[in-house]
Amino acid sequence: MDLIYDKTQVNPAKLHEELKVLLGDQFWGISTGQEPGKVRVHVDHALPTASQALIAPVVEAHDPLTLTAAQLAEADRAARLDALRKPWAVWTAADRENLLRLLAEQTGIITS
16 A cells, blocks of 8 residues: 655655654555655555554654665765875875775675
């Protein structure tokens, strides 16, 4: 079953995370972009009416600028990588260490 709500700005990953916590396995996902200014919430057709009523306040309160943990980690990685965008001649030992850490994280040798 699809429930449609008015919401012009959405961080789909974060809203998905918020609704998954609220509804558990009865939440299947969201869709945006099909209708401008709308978000479609896909739920199990057996979702109780009382649970359906909980969705609208979450969608309304959703802040599209709030990021998921994965999005924050990616933003941090991108910022650390951007800090290394300078000529090699001005790199410090710390810069080389940061590059090695980024590469090791990316390849899965270490975790952040």
